Amino acid sequence: MTTRDPTAQSAPLCSAVDPQSELAALPWTRHLRPTLAELSVYDVPPADPAQARMHANECPEPWPPEVMAALAEVVRGLELGRYPDTSGRRLRAVLGRRHGCDPERVVLGNGSDEIIGLLLQSLSSPGPTPGVVVTPCPTFFMYRHTARVLGMEVREVLLREDLELPDGPLDDALVARQDEVRLRAVLAPKAGGALQIIVSPKGPGTQWLVARRPGDIINVIAPLGQPFRLPTDPVPCVLVGGGYGVAPLFELANQLRARGCTVEIIVGAGDAERLHGVVEARRVSDAVHVTTDDGSAGEQGRVTDPLRRILAEGRHPAVYACGPMAMLQAVSEVSAEFGAVAQCAVEESMACGVGVCMTCVLPVVGEDGVTRMVRSCTDGPVFFGDRVRWSEVGTVPADTLGAPEARND
Numbered sequence: 001m002t003t004r005d006p007t008a009q010s011a012p013l014c015s016a017v018d019p020q021s022e023l024a025a026l027p028w029t030r031h032l033r034p035t036l037a038e039l040s041v042y043d044v045p046p047a048d049p050a051q052a053r054m055h056a057n058e059c060p061e062p063w064p065p066e067v068m069a070a071l072a073e074v075v076r077g078l079e080l081g082r083y084p085d086t087s088g089r090r091l092r093a094v095l096g097r098r099h100g101c102d103p104e105r106v107v108l109g110n111g112s113d114e115i116i117g118l119l120l121q122s123l124s125s126p127g128p129t130p131g132v133v134v135t136p137c138p139t140f141f142m143y144r145h146t147a148r149v150l151g152m153e154v155r156e157v158l159l160r161e162d163l164e165l166p167d168g169p170l171d172d173a174l175v176a177r178q179d180e181v182r183l184r185a186v187l188a189p190k191a192g193g194a195l196q197i198i199v200s201p202k203g204p205g206t207q208w209l210v211a212r213r214p215g216d217i218i219n220v221i222a223p224l225g226q227p228f229r230l231p232t233d234p235v236p237c238v239l240v241g242g243g244y245g246v247a248p249l250f251e252l253a254n255q256l257r258a259r260g261c262t263v264e265i266i267v268g269a270g271d272a273e274r275l276h277g278v279v280e281a282r283r284v285s286d287a288v289h290v291t292t293d294d295g296s297a298g299e300q301g302r303v304t305d306p307l308r309r310i311l312a313e314g315r316h317p318a319v320y321a322c323g324p325m326a327m328l329q330a331v332s333e334v335s336a337e338f339g340a341v342a343q344c345a346v347e348e349s350m351a352c353g354v355g356v357c358m359t360c361v362l363p364v365v366g367e368d369g370v371t372r373m374v375r376s377c378t379d380g381p382v383f384f385g386d387r388v389r390w391s392e393v394g395t396v397p398a399d400t401l402g403a404p405e406a407r408n409d
């Protein structure tokens with residue numbers, strides 16, 4: 001079946017957060033902590049009289065005249081030239097009597113933002129590891145924002161569809177787990193962002209990597225290879241991630257939606273323990289589908305199950321995938337079946353990353369119909385799925401350009 005390519009431009013597999021502000025260009029901003037430099041400004045836009053912003057605890061109706069008159073009377077009796085009672089003694093006394101507690105144990109704040117800030121400042125620890133904040137998701141934005149300002153790690157528990165906490169121990173529901181380590185490498189000061197690397201400590205290299213501490217310097221060579229191609233027109237897209245392979249799809253989703261594309265993300269893993277990025281996927285997409293092989297989270301099955309249903313509706317000409325090679329092969333086959341274009345970021349061992357060692361080669365059919373052994377690190381890691389000879393990865397097919405001739409010994 002012939003497939004068409006709606007893509008032409010490129011997006012990096014992973015890119016720095018660009019604050020897009022004049023503030024980032026100021027020389028003193030290089031002294032900011034990386035956790036601050038990558039945050040956006042918390043801004044509440046002016047109210048539209050035609051809107052009822054219930055999420056901001058606003059009342060769109062005007063206050064009764066008798067309430068306004070009572071407030072004016074109170075203001076007339078205030079000594080506005082002096083500091084007020086900063087600790088709110090009278091209010092704390094009333095609240096103490098109302099709730100049967102010692103007024104000295106009542107803390108007042110200028111809105112919940114101040115209370116959240118006081119709480120997290122009181123509980124955070126000095127030093128390179130200020131602490132961990134566990135919050136439900138979705139919830140009030142300021143819990144996460146304030147924690148990140150303080151340099152604390154945020155772990156989120158995804159609420160059920162009825163917005164209740166999931167059944168069972170919360171440890172099982174944490175989106176970020178102990179075996180998952182995020183490393184932040186500060187980029188050039190002008191970039192003002194951070195690169196997030198997600199690894200699981202399996203071998204000597206990743207074990208060394210997760211042993212680094214805040215302030216350690218690591219060498220990074222980037223960008224390398226060929227990225228995903230972006231559509232020239234706003235088309236529906238489906239992104240498929242297996243395990244940690246979903247990580248580079250978040251920034252891709254942001255760029256696709258910025259172009260007007262609708263984005264659905266399929267997140268899959270063997271079991272709930274190995275799922276990654278479900279909460280982040282919900283933030284950056286129009287719809288999320290979760291699958292696990294054993295049914296411990298989401299739909300029981302493979303990522304190709306929801307993919308097949310989505311493509312059967314004929315709404316998604318562009319498919320992007322990152323994950324294990326077997327998954328990429330299955331995604332490519334299902335996509336080709338429905339005439340969709342599949343771009344796959346392959347998972348091959350890359351020793352050098354710059355195309356010298358040739359350990360990451362795999363057989364790929366070129367536009368001229370000729371099979372060549374191409375390097376994943378420089379010619380990839382993104383390839384069109386229908387051009388990779390998946391079943392022969394790890395071998396040199398006999399018809400490959402430059403392949404040694406068969407011997408008839």
